[in-house]
Amino acid sequence: MELNKLENLLDTIITQSESELTSDLKYTLNESKKVLLKSYDSLENEYDKIINDGKKESDKITKQILGSAELESRNKQLAMLEEYIEKVFSKVISKLENMTRTNAYSKFLSSLIEESIKILGTSDIEVSITNKDEKIIESALNKFTTVKLSSERITCLGGIKVRSKNGTMMLDNTIDARLANMKPLIRKEIATKFGVNN
Amino acid sequence: MAKSGIQYSKIAEIKGPLVVVDDVDNAAFDELVEIQTTYGEKRLGKVLEVGNGKAVVQVFEGTTGLSISQTNAKFVGKVMEMPVSEQVLGRIFDGLGRPKDGLPDPIAEKFLDINGSPMNPEQREYPRDFIQTGVSVIDGMLTLVRGQKLPIFSGSGMSHNVLAAQIARQASVVGTNDEFAVVFAAIGVQYSESEYFRRSLEESGALKRSVLFLNLADDPAIERIITPRVALTVAEYLAYDVGMHVLVILTDMTNYAEALREISAAREEVPGRKGYPGYLYTDLSTIYERAGRLGGKNGSVTQMPILSMPSDDITHPIPDLTGYITEGQIVLGRDLFRQGVYPPVNILMSLSRIMKDGIGEGRTRADHQEISNQNYDAYSRAQEVRALVGIVGKAGLTDIDLKYLDFGDAFEKEFLTQAVDENRSIDETLLLQWKSASLLPKNELTKVKDKFISMYYKSTK
Numbered sequence: 001m002e003l004n005k006l007e008n009l010l011d012t013i014i015t016q017s018e019s020e021l022t023s024d025l026k027y028t029l030n031e032s033k034k035v036l037l038k039s040y041d042s043l044e045n046e047y048d049k050i051i052n053d054g055k056k057e058s059d060k061i062t063k064q065i066l067g068s069a070e071l072e073s074r075n076k077q078l079a080m081l082e083e084y085i086e087k088v089f090s091k092v093i094s095k096l097e098n099m100t101r102t103n104a105y106s107k108f109l110s111s112l113i114e115e116s117i118k119i120l121g122t123s124d125i126e127v128s129i130t131n132k133d134e135k136i137i138e139s140a141l142n143k144f145t146t147v148k149l150s151s152e153r154i155t156c157l158g159g160i161k162v163r164s165k166n167g168t169m170m171l172d173n174t175i176d177a178r179l180a181n182m183k184p185l186i187r188k189e190i191a192t193k194f195g196v197n198n
Numbered sequence: 199m200a201k202s203g204i205q206y207s208k209i210a211e212i213k214g215p216l217v218v219v220d221d222v223d224n225a226a227f228d229e230l231v232e233i234q235t236t237y238g239e240k241r242l243g244k245v246l247e248v249g250n251g252k253a254v255v256q257v258f259e260g261t262t263g264l265s266i267s268q269t270n271a272k273f274v275g276k277v278m279e280m281p282v283s284e285q286v287l288g289r290i291f292d293g294l295g296r297p298k299d300g301l302p303d304p305i306a307e308k309f310l311d312i313n314g315s316p317m318n319p320e321q322r323e324y325p326r327d328f329i330q331t332g333v334s335v336i337d338g339m340l341t342l343v344r345g346q347k348l349p350i351f352s353g354s355g356m357s358h359n360v361l362a363a364q365i366a367r368q369a370s371v372v373g374t375n376d377e378f379a380v381v382f383a384a385i386g387v388q389y390s391e392s393e394y395f396r397r398s399l400e401e402s403g404a405l406k407r408s409v410l411f412l413n414l415a416d417d418p419a420i421e422r423i424i425t426p427r428v429a430l431t432v433a434e435y436l437a438y439d440v441g442m443h444v445l446v447i448l449t450d451m452t453n454y455a456e457a458l459r460e461i462s463a464a465r466e467e468v469p470g471r472k473g474y475p476g477y478l479y480t481d482l483s484t485i486y487e488r489a490g491r492l493g494g495k496n497g498s499v500t501q502m503p504i505l506s507m508p509s510d511d512i513t514h515p516i517p518d519l520t521g522y523i524t525e526g527q528i529v530l531g532r533d534l535f536r537q538g539v540y541p542p543v544n545i546l547m548s549l550s551r552i553m554k555d556g557i558g559e560g561r562t563r564a565d566h567q568e569i570s571n572q573n574y575d576a577y578s579r580a581q582e583v584r585a586l587v588g589i590v591g592k593a594g595l596t597d598i599d600l601k602y603l604d605f606g607d608a609f610e611k612e613f614l615t616q617a618v619d620e621n622r623s624i625d626e627t628l629l630l631q632w633k634s635a636s637l638l639p640k641n642e643l644t645k646v647k648d649k650f651i652s653m654y655y656k657s658t659k
Contacts, residue, residue: 064401075288080301119202120204169204170204170270177203184303
């Protein structure tokens with residue numbers, strides 16, 4: 001009798017424990033599912049973040065590579081263009097160096113003297129020329145009675161350098177100076193001929 | 199300016215950066231002058247004053263080594279011009295606009311007067327639309343608008359140059375196919391800083407859409423007067439002739455003002471505040487007012503001048519007068535800088551006056567203004583609570599005070615703080631704004647409409 005009671009008690013305890021354990025297990029399972037669900041969210045967020053960061057990084061690297069490649073090729077093109085522009089200038093200078101001093105050139109010198117008088121605001125001036133123009137300058141100077149020819153000779157392609165009588169004003173009206181002043185515009189013209197800036 | 203090319207040899211005086219030429223007939227104000235020594239050395243200058251047969255010439259490259267008897271001044275017959283074309287993009291120039299990258303002069307499309315053409319007020323259009331800098335605190339709370347002039351007020355040693363380079367690398371216009379360019383003028387910076395700017399743009403690939411002007415600290419101070427002007431001339435060409443949106447970054451305008459003071463002192467002018475000339479305001483306005491948009495033109499010139507305030511003094515004449523002309527200011531804070539916060543923007547002292555015209559639906563996002571106002575308000579409250587903690591300690595705070603304290607910390611740590619190479623989109627910036635705001639209870643968000651709260655608020659509970 002006593003033994004039956006004990007068995008019943010044991011059964012009850014076992015059943016109770018079983019149901020408690022099952023309920024605990026169910027609770028734990030539910031909790032685990034919840035945690036898992038939550039971690040899915042954060043995992044997805046983390047995944048998105050990694051993908052996003054990776055995309056940003058790859059965009060950055062693409063931009064770097066493309067940017068520097070484009071610049072490098074542009075710079076090479078610029079250097080090459082400049083080389084050709086310089087070649088054109090050298091040819092022009094060599095032609096000017098070897099040009100024959102004709103009547104037209106004498107008229108050109110006269111116009112330079114006239115221009116210089118206008119700019120300086122006085123006709124009391126002294127003109128310096130290159131050795132090559134010694135023969136032709138006389139005819140150019142004919143109509144300017146107050147203009148004197150300096151004994152000093154200058155090195156240039158052609159044209160004149162003018163000094164006021166008191167020596168305070170000077171005007172460089174040589175072909176070299178004119179070429180230097182016009183160089184940026186001439187460069188543009190040459191570049192246009194090569195198809196740049198069109 | 200008809201009489202061009204005359205060379206005068208009668209130099210009356212050389213004082214500081216100025217050369218006084220005697221017996222000069224018909225020189226023009228602002229005319230370009232070539233100073234030549236008998237040894238063939240050439241320097242550039244411009245006419246500052248004419249009259250009584252004298253011309254005062256300011257020599258950009260300084261007067262060191264010039265003597266009265268062996269110096270000539272050639273009056274060129276035109277004002278200083280900058281050769282411009284699209285080819286200037288990707289190039290590096292010195293403070294006077296001469297190539298510094300070993301490449302030839304750009305083939306010029308035009309030669310433009312560096313003083314710019316005055317904008318017809320009738321043609322001016324109100325600044326609109328957003329420029330994304332990729333820096334959260336600027337995009338989110340101090341938005342830069344196309345055509346705006348928004349200065350950065352910094353202090354010596356602070357990270358303004360790092361910020362300037364980051365903005366130059368990252369800035370872009372979003373939601374449009376319009377082209378964007380950055381003109382970066384470094385005025386009186388150290389060699390290491392100039393190298394940093396150059397490398398930073400080169401390595402990021404941003405140089406191809408940038409033009410860099412570098413005037414170094416050891417370059418003659420007088421060149422600094424020219425640097426912002428050549429930079430703005432290029433910017434105006436790119437904006438109004440080519441149709442690009444151009445952001446001009448000028449750093450450091452304090453060095454510019456110092457150069458102006460040096461010339462003023464040499465000219466023996468009556469000094470104004472702190473020795474700066476009385477016309478400092480007018481002079482600065484001739485630079486800052488070159489920002490804007492023109493009717494019928496697609497492009498825009500936006501300016502971000504950077505100036506370091508001597509002794510962090512915001513009442514100093516340079517920031518003071520700059521503030522009168524510009525449309526707001528971004529102030530860098532010494533406290534935040536010391537705490538290691540980058541960028542150390544003191545939000546409560548900063549303001550972008552025309553931000554409202556660059557943000558909102560169709561430009562950034564409908565909730566932008568409201569969430570920005572909310573965070574400004576909450577950060578201000580957080581600062582008050584921090585002050586209170588200093589007196590009563592944390593124990594004396596209410597629960598809501600503690601929430602604001604947490605907000606302040608998180609706001610500085612997550613929203614304000616950003617890596618030097620971190621380029622945040624406007625969506626990321628707004629997300630971070632909402633993340634900070636979500637640390638506060640919903641009922642504290644009084645500046646934001648309920649519909650936005652329901653869309654973007656994310657409770658942390």
